[in-house]
Amino acid sequence: MIRLALFDLDDTLFHHRQAVRAGIAAHVATTLPGIDASSHLDRWDALEEQHYHRYLSGEIDYLGQRRARARDFMAGFGVTLGEDAAAEDWFETYLVEYVRAWTLFDDALPCLSTLAAQGVRVGMITNGIPSFQQPKLDTLELSAHFEHVVTSGEFGVPKPDPAIYLHTCNLFGVDPAEAAYVGDRLHTDALGAAGAGLLGVWLDREATASPAETATAADSGAHIIASLHQLAPLLARS
Numbered sequence: 001m002i003r004l005a006l007f008d009l010d011d012t013l014f015h016h017r018q019a020v021r022a023g024i025a026a027h028v029a030t031t032l033p034g035i036d037a038s039s040h041l042d043r044w045d046a047l048e049e050q051h052y053h054r055y056l057s058g059e060i061d062y063l064g065q066r067r068a069r070a071r072d073f074m075a076g077f078g079v080t081l082g083e084d085a086a087a088e089d090w091f092e093t094y095l096v097e098y099v100r101a102w103t104l105f106d107d108a109l110p111c112l113s114t115l116a117a118q119g120v121r122v123g124m125i126t127n128g129i130p131s132f133q134q135p136k137l138d139t140l141e142l143s144a145h146f147e148h149v150v151t152s153g154e155f156g157v158p159k160p161d162p163a164i165y166l167h168t169c170n171l172f173g174v175d176p177a178e179a180a181y182v183g184d185r186l187h188t189d190a191l192g193a194a195g196a197g198l199l200g201v202w203l204d205r206e207a208t209a210s211p212a213e214t215a216t217a218a219d220s221g222a223h224i225i226a227s228l229h230q231l232a233p234l235l236a237r238s
């Protein structure tokens, strides 16, 4: 029986990708007049993927990944952000636009309400730092739903390391076998959780799962859902 549901934040409850793309488009519109941002959004996404994972692996620090993303993005326009302060200022200006675009997925709050009605406790594990993630929870009125929010920045190791899942289950006093973890990344979220003994749930909103990924999920006992509306029924029968 599943008594505890743990959630990823970005692109699971919180529409991170949409906010990122709206944020960078607005930033480009004001700082690079005449440039059409739409053809550069994928490049910005790719730079986040590249440099944020360098941060999570310990290769660079948190501010370092921000500077790297700013510098590489602007280098594509022939602009050099040489000084650290220049790169950080550029990123801070982008963040103003990113924050302006914050929103939840439509199924987020209904899912949390249904789980509460089922008596399922709720927590969060996010690969980020508290000062960046907690304002999202507060602004979007998610905080009250979560008994514990664990960030990799505070804990010291990120998902998919089993330690962060086990630490969080321990905070709740719940056996991992009675906990589920849902997130938008197969390996980082669903398989990482399954490796720690939780029920892994991959939220594949765009139904991108390949046959190989579906088989990999099945091999680890992880489930695939396309919407958070499917989570409470899944946990009720697990």
Ligand SMILES: [Mg+2]
Pocket: 008, 009, 010, 011, 012, 183, 184, 185
């Ligand atoms: Mg995510």
